[in-house]
Amino acid sequence: MRVLLRHTARALVAVWLTLSALFLLSRSVTDQAAFIQSTLTSNTRLDAQTNQAALTRQLLHRYGLDVPLFYVSWQTPTGWRWHGCRNQYHYWLGQLLAGDLGLSYRQGTPVRELLREALHYTLPLTLLATVGSVALALGLAVSLSYRPRFRRLMLLALHGVQSFPLFLVAVGLLLLLANPDALAWFPAFGLGLEQESGGWWQSTADLLYHLALPVLSLVIVSLPGLVVQLDGAIRQELALAYVATARSKGASRRRTLWRHVLRNALLPTLAQLTDLLPNLVAGSVVVEVLFALPGMGRLLAEAAATQDYPVLLGAVGLVAVVRLAAQWLTDVAYQLTDPRIRL
């Protein structure tokens, strides 16, 4: 219990430090008025006589960017200066402790709501891709150990596929399987043209149909790494004496592989799998932009491009928190898989 508490406390401090660093870094190294300036520049209706400096000041005030960033600041002529609690970090931390991630500058919507909407699109995509990749990796790695000749060819192919960037794979699939000049089996974008009314079966079917290519892209890209690693671990385990002992006791090759070898071979793969967890909430910018899915990857990319700090911080913070949780999970999973391991 004490260990658990210590781990949790350590994780909470790590979360606070990570989010604080993100907050301070994102706002200190960028021009806080940049997003306002780009809005003003793109607005051709603004009157020629507009006092842009005054307008920028008003908008900075609206977004709470007209107060100092932190409790203290360094100014060359005067040195350190104390600003008290009237600073951006203090307000943000107060909001955060109350569970409020702030409002998006662009959309005027609570960041929590935007993250929820984006996860609604991202999670089915990334979960399907992860489950598909892991299931295929397990099946492929185990089946390769039965077929040495096929194994060599397959590994060669997997190494080849691993060198393809995600963008290339996704565009290739799109041009091959959603192209009227080739095979137009799958839709080119999105999750259906409009909100479909129908039962859960219809909705699920529609979702799977529209997610087929995006999921396949992610599976193709993540599969080689998992299979190559797991195959190597299985090969290593197969050479150990306990495998011969199990076989000599009459255990079938299949039973030996699934019950004994795989359990030991999975240890290094566990770290790989928990590494995939942050990707579940981070989404994939490439796939989401290409297939027009409004998920977390796109939200992050658009927030970064438009300096929408609250959204950027909320999304990156969520990914960071999940990464820390994934590391904690890895520790737990290691101990469950191999009780000899003590962290």
Next chain:
Amino acid sequence: MKRLFPGFFVLLLTVTFASCSTSDSNTVTPAFRIRWAQDPDNLDPLVVSNGSAFEIANLTYCSLLKGIEGKTDFVPWLAQSFPTTQRLNDSLLLVTYQLRPEATWDNGSPVLARDVAFTLKVMNCPGLPIEMDQAMFGFIRDIRLDSTDARRFTLVCVGQSPDHVRSSGDFSILPEYVLDPQGKLRDITLPNLRQAQPAGPVVADFARRYQALQLQNHPERLPGCGPYRVSGWQKGRYLTLTRKPQWWADTLPAPPHVLQAFPEKLTYQIIPDAATATLALRRGEIDLYSLMPAAEFTRLQQSATDQQRLQFYTTDSHEFLAAGFDVRKSVLRDALTRRALSQLFDVPALIQATQQGAAVASVGLISPRVTAYYHDSLPLLDFSPVAAVELLRQAGWRRAGTGSWTRPNAQGQPEELRLGLSYRAGEPAYETAARQFSAAARGVGIAVELRPTEQSVLSRQLRAGETDMSIRTFSGNPFSYDFTPLLHSKGIGASNTTGFSLPASDQLIEQIAATDDPARKTRLLRKFQLLLHQQRPFTVLYFLRYRVAAARRLSVPVTGLKPGYEAARIRTKVSQP
């Protein structure tokens, strides 16, 4: 586990085919589907922050006036006629409007002058996101309602330029009956509202009620008097507009251009990637794709199968690509050097490389399609390194033994002609122009450092005067010729990123903005183009052409203003017997 995989694939295939069968039935819906690259983000009428939101505002609300490209001017929209004006003293202008008698809200009540007064009060209501509205329409200081005619009113404006008259009618009129059914704001005058700090209880209560509507996400809660209402919006995916079954303009015997709305339903599909959008168009999943990249457009135009299913439109826009010089930099302080550097742009080759030949070279910042104002006697930019060398010599530059150019600076110290060329990273047209210029400059001994820069950083650098040369696009329109932000001394530190200003150019800019007489405006604009041609604070490389590809069954009115088409006037072609 081995048995699990075939099961998984069987499930996937089953649902795939199930979906295929349902999807086919959806493709026959009569709605027009238009591709958008970007979501509107925020549909609060007070916060129209991008082109998509502006397009929706124009289809769901009406303003008093509307800019029509074909007329190169604003025309009456909710107003019955163009407003009459009267100068009150040296600085005030009275603009009197009469509203159309047919105009009604969705509940059947007429659109009255008090709705306009209410809208102006909302745009000045403390506690609401009104900063941009105040910046754009803050010159409207008061509204006087006509006691004898509920549809007649006069706006009291500060500033007497013709642009103010047009801008005074360019905001969406909001329904008082929805936002303030009890008319609580009626007793508060606009000047009082503007000065009231802090806001009184009535105003604060109104602001709370307005915010509670969450119009940024729920535009359907504030129906305008435009022809469409938002009937569906999944952020980042699609937005659907449905035409009102009985729109007030339908009662007009011959609705003017601005009051025509043909499609029953318009669905905007948000597809950020251009290649995906092209595939969707070719598959018939969208009907219209505007602002298409040149290479994709040309490829489709040349494809026999796409010629059968698609129709292609191009139109000259008012957006141009230009190379800007920071005239505050010592090496760029004289016009001769800037002209010499301009000679190193090969515009025809650039148009071919970046726009597949579909762009229009221009002598300056007025589009050649605006024939009345375009200075066609000036020569187009000629690619000539020889002429560039000669101009550099005239500017006092001497070629050193190393091949580079030097001359004394203002302090008498020798300085080398060495430039940084900044542009937005990831934009192929900018990249190509920069590389072409760099190669030509290197050929005559000028070292150019290419600086692809992230947009916000570039924007800050330009404002701070930290760039030597920059390549970017500028947007204009055919209604206003006020160059104050771009080239007047008042714009330095904000939009005048070249730092250029001369007493003569400031005076010309002010004269152009103040005149409404076409003949005088033509004379002044030609004079201004000549001055810019000689001074070259920036060099216009070409005006872009907007490319629109649409399903062959559609008749699409295209325009040189973004988004490149008039959605409300898209129609299905009548099939020939």
